[in-house]
Amino acid sequence: MKRQLLKYYKLLIFFICTTLFVCFGQVVIAQSNYQLGTQGKQRVELIVGGDFVVTMNNAQPVIENGAIAIKNGKIVAVDTRDKIVAAYRADRTLPGEGMVLMPGLINGHSHSAMVMFRGLADDLALQDWLQNYIFPAEGKFVDENFVRIGEQLACWEMIRGGTTTFVDMYFEPDVAAEVVDECGLRAIIAPSSIDFPSPGFQGWDDAFAASVNFLKRWKGKNERIVPAIAPHAPYTVSPEHLTQAIRAARHYDVPLTIHLAETQTEVQDVQQRYNATPVQHLENLGFLDPRVFAAHVVWPNESEIALMAKRGVGVIHNPDSNLKLASGFAPIPAMLKAGVKVGLGTDGAASNNDLDMWEAIRLTALIHKGTTLDPTAVPAKTVLRMATLGGAEALGLADKIGAIKVGLQADLIQVQLQEPHLNPLYNVISHLVYAADAQDVDTVIVNGQILMHKREMLTVDSNKIRREVTYLAEKIKAEFRPSN
Structure with missing residues (x-):
């Protein structure tokens, strides 16, 4: 009996060992096959695809069934989907069937927290709108809490619309920068400085000193946030202060943005004060150089357009705001022909009334056909470039963003092609x-x-923002008389 049991145990042990050996062999074979399959593949964090990859790169303008590989926040490869998948293995893949993959949109001019004044004062001329409604409302309501809530709402709106970089010319820049840091967008933060009292300041001296201190705190602190200098406009800032602003921008090596030649009233005002048009006035001050990008520029003459091209000044076209405030039609075709670096912006939502770059894109393509009576003026490809790489060039960021190109930051959007208004596709x-x-x-x-x-927000709490916006808006409504 004992012998039979011993024999049985030996057979059982043999069977178990054999089974384990076979299983182990299968695991080894499977692992070997996997290693063979991934051998030579470079590991990346993310692969993103699209039925169409619109690169804004002349070397590869549109790649059908394309993809890109991303590592350490940068684009490391751009090619067809099959070639990318064959060469790279990713922690996560967004395949992109039924999608266009393209650079994120660049909003070159906004006053982001002014979303809290959306619809507060409409159907007014610029000076009436500013002097009688916006400046008083800002003096009464703008503080850190206002800017925090407004900036969060603006970032939520811009992310939903595919804007990945924006310029914010407003107040409480530290608060704005903190919100941008949290939501994950890229921004140039440019606290506005002006010669008369503004929220928290008595005038130019303390406002400008605070701006310089802000850029000292934030320059180089966060790769997504660039501090900048922002004198408001030639008609609200004296020549001495404009000179002080451009010297500071050059000294600290930061961008400078300004409203320029926005209305005929501004042109006449500056002409009367300084015997020069706004653009020529800045040239006389030695103000114009490649670090400067100007918003609006609706009323330059032919020689000033050539001058801006020569000096390398960027221009941000804001068609929605220009139309709503009846500022006029900027000569964008002439600027482009002269070689001026032109990007697009929304302006603030108090004069737009949204932060939708797609509206700015479409209006730019249509307006200038109508004003020139030329259907070939500012064609689709040119306008899309203005909203991406052209904007990056105007802001001095073309070495980082604006195109899908190896070495640039991975600032991208996928646009779905499934809805009826996007079919058929030619x-x-x-x-x-x-x-x-x-x-x-x-x-x-x-x-x-x-x-x-x-369409799911991953970096902002939209429900919380909505509640806070509603509460603050009720306070504003109760204490301030709207224009209508």
């Missing part, structure tokens, strides 16, 4: 300019971080 760039809108943006990526995917 020309993807035409669709992006003339048919797409903010609701078509599916995914937003900045610096390799996914901020929105499948």
